[in-house]
Amino acid sequence: MKRYALLALALVFLAIYLFPLYWMYLTAFKPSSETFTYPPSFWPHDPEWNFAKVFVDKKMATYLSNSLLIAVGTTAIVALFGTGCAYALSRVRSVWMDVILFLILMMQVLPSSLMATPIFVIFNQIGLIATPRTAVVLVQAAKVLPLYIVLTRTSFMQIPKELEEAARVDGATRFGAFMRIAVPLARNGILVTSVLIFLQSFGEYVYSRSLISEEALQTATVGLMNFMGPNTTDWNGIMTYAVIYVTPILFVFVLLQRKIVSGLTAGALK
């Protein structure tokens, strides 16, 4: 009995905590007349399906495809550079590797908003600003690469060295053993971390706002900010935009929840 009372209490806490999400979905479904009633209603009396209209009016196809491009590009670069580094850091214990790990951890903590200034000036000088989405991919990858390395490293550490040594005795090169033994065995960790990196980059704002000036190349976060404007009142439309944007993210999260939580906790405290 006590266990179910605790469960009920936990559900109450969760409901209070996730109320802003409910409010977002609710507002998206309300017709605009009902959005501005006071006292507010907590269930849509006359739900409206505005999604297609907002999607077209706010050019969400363009914004979302730019965000997608940046997320895919970032994840690709991070997986390419990060997987090998995480593997090496899990295999070798030496002063040099400790120094490299320390440097990587240091570069994880640099806030994007503070790095945007020098990066803007440098990219302006070398002309990278002419291809702004590539520029965002390059710096966003540098921002999230350390996190990827730290989290993936713990997956590699769980693979016994003996498996690779056996493959080496059978004539595999280091690279062969890495690609055919270590990477497939760490597959789960690599995939979950990549999804995490992908989701983070899909919601990137600072660099996109700072480096991309052309509207057609902007991301969904910047599009939402443009929509909000200084004196906006179209909360119904904004919440509809938000719902279209975050529902896929939340869907992926609910599917992978357990793995994301365990991957995150394994890496963060080690």
Next chain:
Amino acid sequence: MSALFRGLRDGHGFDALLALLALVYLLTFSAFPLVYNIVMSFQEVDMFSMADLVRPFVGLANYKTLFASPDFWPILRNTALFVLLSIVFQLAIGFGLALFMQQDFPGATYLRGLFLAAWIMPALVVGAVWKWIFAGDFGVLNYFLQQLGLVGSKVFWLSDPAISLYSVTIANIWLGIPFNMILLSVGLAGIPKDMYEAAALDGANALQRFWHMTLPMMRSTLGAVISLGIIFTLQQFDLFASLTQGGPANASNVAQYWSWQLSFQTYDIASGSAVSCLMLGFVIVVAVIYVRSTRHEHRA
């Protein structure tokens, strides 16, 4: 040459190569801008001289202008307040929830994970949702508070200069709770159960057990969570952009947002990079303390 190649293929050269590839990438796109930023903060940089390779050095002039600016100290105070309040409440609420979720009931692990739904959302979208919740006339927060009789008239959360910083802080606390809770849960799970049983047999009550056992056992986890909290709180930019944009009249501005505004909105790049340097220095000091303490625990 062939020895080098063999080393890369078969020996430790392979590990070194893999580690160095990522390191070189990070040095190019993180460390180099960091150093460049320090150099820039001693130079005269504006929209026109931005593209020049050689710019005049002005010594400490940028920093002097900064310290003399009437905005500097209030914004620094805001930053400290924002970080302090965020950490205290995220930690307290996160710890409370972690202790609660530690109880034995069906679905505890799954429900605990669901809290992270907030954390996974783009912070800018979270800001948009909170902006609507905070809205003065039709906001649902004012409605709740009035129903509960806590406030008489409507509170203008985002446009009242006395309150706006606290409003952003509330949204940031909301965003930070799940991460704190999950990390603290891991720490709690590491405390051996039989210790509690022994203490309960000796007649220690729940409060005594918490104070004399849980807290001391959690010391290193708490240290890690607080350092990570400071680091993440200083990264917070999207909420400021979406909620108040530092306003009204810098009342809710913090250093990391101000630095960006100086560079990208007033094009005073020299001042922007000077603020950025000061804050990056602070973040790096916190990170060094954090990394050193966790490494230490690891070896011990």
